[in-house]
Amino acid sequence: MNLTLRIWRQNNSDTPGQFVDYKADDISPDMSFLEMLDIVNEGLIKRGEEPIAFDHDCREGICGTCGMVINGTAHGPLGATTTCQLHMRHFRDGQSITIEPWRARPFPVIKDLVVDRSAFDRVIQAGGYISVRTGGTPDGNAIPIPKPDADLSMDAAACIGCGACVAACKNASAMLFVAAKASHLNILPQGKPEKDRRVLNMVRAMDEEGFGNCTVMGSCEAVCPKEISLDFISRMNRDYLKALWRNR
Numbered sequence: 088m089n090l091t092l093r094i095w096r097q098n099n100s101d102t103p104g105q106f107v108d109y110k111a112d113d114i115s116p117d118m119s120f121l122e123m124l125d126i127v128n129e130g131l132i133k134r135g136e137e138p139i140a141f142d143h144d145c146r147e148g149i150c151g152t153c154g155m156v157i158n159g160t161a162h163g164p165l166g167a168t169t170t171c172q173l174h175m176r177h178f179r180d181g182q183s184i185t186i187e188p189w190r191a192r193p194f195p196v197i198k199d200l201v202v203d204r205s206a207f208d209r210v211i212q213a214g215g216y217i218s219v220r221t222g223g224t225p226d227g228n229a230i231p232i233p234k235p236d237a238d239l240s241m242d243a244a245a246c247i248g249c250g251a252c253v254a255a256c257k258n259a260s261a262m263l264f265v266a267a268k269a270s271h272l273n274i275l276p277q278g279k280p281e282k283d284r285r286v287l288n289m290v291r292a293m294d295e296e297g298f299g300n301c302t303v304m305g306s307c308e309a310v311c312p313k314e315i316s317l318d319f320i321s322r323m324n325r326d327y328l329k330a331l332w333r334n335r
């Protein structure tokens with residue numbers, strides 16, 4: 088496959104960026120999207136040019152670092168798929184592909200396609216944990232958890248913190264991420280003691296980081312590579328209102 092890439096280049100968040108065109112020739116349809124970028128970078132390095140900076144780690148859809156906007160869609164055209172799991176067979180020979188970083192004020196550009204997602208870490212630090220009691224390891228069956236609760240919690244825990252939901256939202260809202268991270272603990276008995284504090288603190292941290300409000304457009308759910316449901320936002324809103332009432 089021969090492709091024309093239009094890629095966002097930017098030195099840092101203090102300097103303006105611009106699109107630069109590159110040719111990607113002899114690309115195998117079986118390559119992943121990141122392998123295609125590796126090939127382009129090898130060519131740039133051979134020519135003595137600066138390679139394109141992009142984030143990645145596991146390349147298995149687990150770590151959540153590989154986010155980029157491909158032809159206007161966070162993580163590209165294939166549903167429920169991270170950029171690293173997207174393959175070139177989903178594009179056409181001769182196609183032009185525009186590649187941009189996440190665009191949201193709380194995610195400043197570090198370089199090219201790499202953004203700083205540490206705002207998510209600070210939201211997690213505000214409440215995305217449970218207290219660990221010291222002492223012997225409790226028996227695995229000591230706290231029975233109904234299967235529907237375990238399944239629901241696991242669905243929420245599938246969130247990999249990639250930030251696509253923020254990038255896709257016209258308000259740069261992080262509600263889907265925060266709802267997933269709060270819910271996966273709030274649903275389980277181990278998360279109940281800190282349930283109110285967790286939801287109040289995580290929502291406060293989310294607001295302080297500058298993420299916008301949810302207007303239930305559903306763009307977040309549509310691009311989420313882990314198919315996190317909007318229902319978790321409703322659940323978090325209910326938990327938040329109850330916590331406000333109990334702590335008034």
Ligand code: SF4
Nearest residue numbers: 246247249250252311
């Ligand atoms: S909710 Fe989905 S899109 Fe948002 S951070 Fe989690 S995995 Fe990524």
Ligand code: FES
Nearest residue numbers: 146150151153171
């Ligand atoms: S590189 Fe880890 S999810 Fe894509």
